[in-house]
Amino acid sequence: MFNVKMTDAKLLRDMITAISILIDEATFDITPQGIKLRAMDPSRVAMVDFEWPQTIFDEYNCSEPMKMCLNISEMLKLLRRVGKDESIELSLDEKTARLKMTIRGKYVRTFNMPTLEAMEEEVPTPKVTFKAKARATTDGLREAIEDASLVSDHVRIEADNEKMMMQATGSLMGATIELKKGSDALLNLEVKEPSKATYSLSYLSEIVKAASAASAVTTLEFSSDMPIKLNFEQEKEGKLTYYLAPRIEVE
Amino acid sequence: MRYSLLAVSYEKIEATTKRLEMTDYLVELLRKTPKDILDKVVYLTQGKLYPDFVGIEIGIAEKLAIRAVSKATGQSEKKIEDDIRTTGDLGETAQQFLKKRIQTTFFQQPLTVQNVYEHLDKMAQASGPGSIGQKINYLAGLLANATPNEAKYIIRTVTGSLRLGIADMTVLDALAIAYGGGKETREDLERAYNVSSDLGNVARTVAEEGINSIKKFQVVVGNPIRPMLAERLGSPQEILEKLGGKCIAEYKYDGERIQAHKRDDHVTLFSRRLEDITGQYPDGRELVRKYVNAKETIIEAECVAIDPDTGEIKPFQALMHRRRKYGIQKAMEENPVSLFMFDALYVDGKDLTQEPYPVRHNYLEEITEKGDRVRLAEYLITDDLDELERFFEKAVEEGCEGLICKSINKDAVYQAGARGWQWIKYKRDYKSEMTDTVDLVVVGAFHGRGKRAGTYGALLLAAYNPKEDIFETVTKCGTGFTDEDLEKLPGMMKKHQIPHRHPRVLSTIEADVWFEPRVVVETIGAEITLSPIHTCALDAVRKGSGLAIRFPRFTGNYRPDKAAENATTVNEIIQLYKNQPKTQVT
Numbered sequence: 001m002f003n004v005k006m007t008d009a010k011l012l013r014d015m016i017t018a019i020s021i022l023i024d025e026a027t028f029d030i031t032p033q034g035i036k037l038r039a040m041d042p043s044r045v046a047m048v049d050f051e052w053p054q055t056i057f058d059e060y061n062c063s064e065p066m067k068m069c070l071n072i073s074e075m076l077k078l079l080r081r082v083g084k085d086e087s088i089e090l091s092l093d094e095k096t097a098r099l100k101m102t103i104r105g106k107y108v109r110t111f112n113m114p115t116l117e118a119m120e121e122e123v124p125t126p127k128v129t130f131k132a133k134a135r136a137t138t139d140g141l142r143e144a145i146e147d148a149s150l151v152s153d154h155v156r157i158e159a160d161n162e163k164m165m166m167q168a169t170g171s172l173m174g175a176t177i178e179l180k181k182g183s184d185a186l187l188n189l190e191v192k193e194p195s196k197a198t199y200s201l202s203y204l205s206e207i208v209k210a211a212s213a214a215s216a217v218t219t220l221e222f223s224s225d226m227p228i229k230l231n232f233e234q235e236k237e238g239k240l241t242y243y244l245a246p247r248i249e250v251e
Numbered sequence: 252m253r254y255s256l257l258a259v260s261y262e263k264i265e266a267t268t269k270r271l272e273m274t275d276y277l278v279e280l281l282r283k284t285p286k287d288i289l290d291k292v293v294y295l296t297q298g299k300l301y302p303d304f305v306g307i308e309i310g311i312a313e314k315l316a317i318r319a320v321s322k323a324t325g326q327s328e329k330k331i332e333d334d335i336r337t338t339g340d341l342g343e344t345a346q347q348f349l350k351k352r353i354q355t356t357f358f359q360q361p362l363t364v365q366n367v368y369e370h371l372d373k374m375a376q377a378s379g380p381g382s383i384g385q386k387i388n389y390l391a392g393l394l395a396n397a398t399p400n401e402a403k404y405i406i407r408t409v410t411g412s413l414r415l416g417i418a419d420m421t422v423l424d425a426l427a428i429a430y431g432g433g434k435e436t437r438e439d440l441e442r443a444y445n446v447s448s449d450l451g452n453v454a455r456t457v458a459e460e461g462i463n464s465i466k467k468f469q470v471v472v473g474n475p476i477r478p479m480l481a482e483r484l485g486s487p488q489e490i491l492e493k494l495g496g497k498c499i500a501e502y503k504y505d506g507e508r509i510q511a512h513k514r515d516d517h518v519t520l521f522s523r524r525l526e527d528i529t530g531q532y533p534d535g536r537e538l539v540r541k542y543v544n545a546k547e548t549i550i551e552a553e554c555v556a557i558d559p560d561t562g563e564i565k566p567f568q569a570l571m572h573r574r575r576k577y578g579i580q581k582a583m584e585e586n587p588v589s590l591f592m593f594d595a596l597y598v599d600g601k602d603l604t605q606e607p608y609p610v611r612h613n614y615l616e617e618i619t620e621k622g623d624r625v626r627l628a629e630y631l632i633t634d635d636l637d638e639l640e641r642f643f644e645k646a647v648e649e650g651c652e653g654l655i656c657k658s659i660n661k662d663a664v665y666q667a668g669a670r671g672w673q674w675i676k677y678k679r680d681y682k683s684e685m686t687d688t689v690d691l692v693v694v695g696a697f698h699g700r701g702k703r704a705g706t707y708g709a710l711l712l713a714a715y716n717p718k719e720d721i722f723e724t725v726t727k728c729g730t731g732f733t734d735e736d737l738e739k740l741p742g743m744m745k746k747h748q749i750p751h752r753h754p755r756v757l758s759t760i761e762a763d764v765w766f767e768p769r770v771v772v773e774t775i776g777a778e779i780t781l782s783p784i785h786t787c788a789l790d791a792v793r794k795g796s797g798l799a800i801r802f803p804r805f806t807g808n809y810r811p812d813k814a815a816e817n818a819t820t821v822n823e824i825i826q827l828y829k830n831q832p833k834t835q836v837t
Contacts, residue, residue: 024385042392043322044356073381126357153327200325200354227357245355247325 140185290451325354477668506555561729695762731805
């Protein structure tokens with residue numbers, strides 16, 4: 001048995017939006033303790049690690065651990081209809097293998113959608129020793145990435161004890177963005193070793209854009225030529241973390 | 252099984268120009284393949300996922316494939332496009348770019364054949380909004396795990412450019428050696444393939460169950476049979492000689508050859524290339540359902556577009572409107588089809604493929620209920636050269652391509668998948684073109700049916716022969732008339748109507764209504780051909796034949812300024828016939 005209630009349906013909508021940018025089909029791990037999802041995008045360039053403990057829900061009933069696979073883009077279509085001050089209830093009908101979704105606001109509507117055959121692949125988290133750690137406002141980070149996206153499709157991120165730099169070089173134009181430690185955008189910076197690595201901007205901007213609805217502050221960790229980890233801090237409990245594999249510098 | 256094994260085999264096969272070597276490599280590959288995925292490997296080596304008749308194709312546009320390569324390698328689409336200009340092959344480009352992949356990935360896993368097949372299958376079956384993104388993602392996912400060499404072949408497979416040149420016959424050779432027990436089993440394998448059209452199934456069956464199961468392969472309703480094909484000869488003489496002096500000659504209609512599979516009310520139509528084209532011919536399916544009196548049957552027919560107003564057959568081009576997903580309804584109204592049946596391969600539990608043609612033809616006649624739009628292909632059993640030539644002219648004049656002459660011998664079985672001398676095409680060597688209009692006299696008319704009930708379906712038109720002062724028929728024209736024309740015609744012709752053929756009209760055709768020769772109409776056709784029916788220029792070009800206008804159309808111009816005697820003359824028609832530009836027919 002699985003059914004949950006949430007007073008603020010937008011919370012779920014934002015979370016599904018954040019997941020949808022990487023994957024089409026998501027297999028959720030559901031236990032009496034909460035919901036988890038760890039999945040890679042099909043190109044294996046990025047990974048999302050999501051966790052909601054049962055306390056985040058207003059009601060949470062799960063009798064035994066199970067996997068539930070959903071078509072995320074279809075689900076998002078339904079969730080886009082969620083308005084302000086609406087609540088949501090999800091319940092899985094194990095007999096028909098369909099998920100029922102009841103949204104209550106000015107009126108009540110109930111959608112149902114099929115669940116899919118769960119994918120078995122277990123995704124581990126990458127084991128990386130991060131040398132640089134920055135804490136930034138999600139909005140600030142998003143703006144910086146949007147600036148870089150104007151000139152190129154990839155960006156080099158560098159950090160030392162003073163600042164974090166973003167360098168984008170396109171075929172015509174270039175951009176340098178500096179985020180000083182302690183500025184409005186960069187709340188904190190801890191660097192054990194100056195580090196630099198290059199990442200795909202199309203992934204970065206999509207991730208940050210989608211996650212910004214669900215988070216105000218981002219912790220960003222990376223090392224030279226290693227993956228970057230972006231942890232979007234949640235207001236309540238819960239975890240929304242992305243990993244993005246680096247590009248190899250060719251210049 | 253690792254996909255790399257397949258890629259290595261592809262590489263070897265691609266490098267050789269010798270068919271025997273190719274077979275050897277294929278044998279090696281088939282032996283290494285686990286039996287339960289042998290079907291998949293066979294499909295994949297041919298750049299497919301399923302036998303053709305299933306109708307699921309891998310195809311993805313190169314543009315989308317480029318996006319997937321870009322996603323998996325981190326290179327910009329522009330760079331990839333630029334590189335294709337030098338390599339000429341996205342597969343090659345993908346291989347190069349994967350070697351210097353800029354974008355790293357998490358947890359690469361070696362690709363297995365099953366895994367690749369599953370992804371390709373999902374790509375092929377993705378549909379609806381968002382499916383383009385999904386296809387790109389599936390492909391990018393494969394490439395992310397692929398070695399550069401594997402990437403080359405994956406790309407070529409999905410873009411339909413895997414040109415290994417492995418013919419069906421080479422696969423059969425290889426199967427005979429690898430699993431059949433030797434080359435001598437090749438014939439059994441080929442027969443199984445010809446009746447099932449499913450090479451993968453044949454491969455898996457022989458590997459898992461042995462050659463004896465292959466020998467038991469049966470014609471199955473729903474599984475298309477590879478069509479028997481015809482050779483070609485240039486004259487009735489050669490044809491009759493080849494066929495033992497006597498044959499059954501059938502009209503070769505200018506339509507689409509279809510194989511109809513009927514099980515109760517369920518009907519599937521397959522094209523000559525064994526694709527399921529039921530969706531293109533809902534009317535054809537209905538005709539089979541209604542007019543074929545057998546519970547379970549496989550028959551062959553020519554599906555021909557007809558003019559809904561006149562019932563006349565139209566050239567092949569009219570069927571082009573069927574080759575699409577949408578608008579079939581409209582195409583069905585504008586160009587409905589008729590079926591001309593010509594073979595029966597299976598009737599209610601009886602496999603007829605080993606029966607001689609006359610037997611099959613009898614079965615066909617028995618189960619076909621004649622209708623307006625369903626009948627047997629026009630045929631003639633003859634041992635006479637002249638008769639055959641006349642029949643040929645008649646076929647051409649009526650809009651057909653020519654004749655198919657079939658053996659009536661005892662050994663004239665259905666040779667599935669083979670081109671042989673049991674069936675011989677007799678087509679024209681060239682096609683000519685009528686470039687100018689002619690003014691013809693209305694001498695008779697035929698009652699219309701359906702939409703044209705109450706008016707005329709077609710007019711019988713004649714040219715003037717000044718020497719004899721008579722009018723000789725040259726065509727039956729039902730096309731080109733507007734609704735308004737049709738409404739006015741009976742009234743307009745009424746005053747010229749007479750109870751019998753006018754004495755100055757020479758005609759072998761019996762019209763429904765006769766007129767005195769007065770009204771002249773401007774007409775054009777596709778070409779002027781010899782005719783055993785029309786009297787225009789009889790014996791002038793060839794003994795026993797006249798001339799006729801093929802696919803005639805009224806231009807919309809009545810010629811009240813012309814008297815019947817001012818109409819185009821027979822001599823002018825002969826000149827037009829002789830001077831018309833000719834093009835070779837292949």
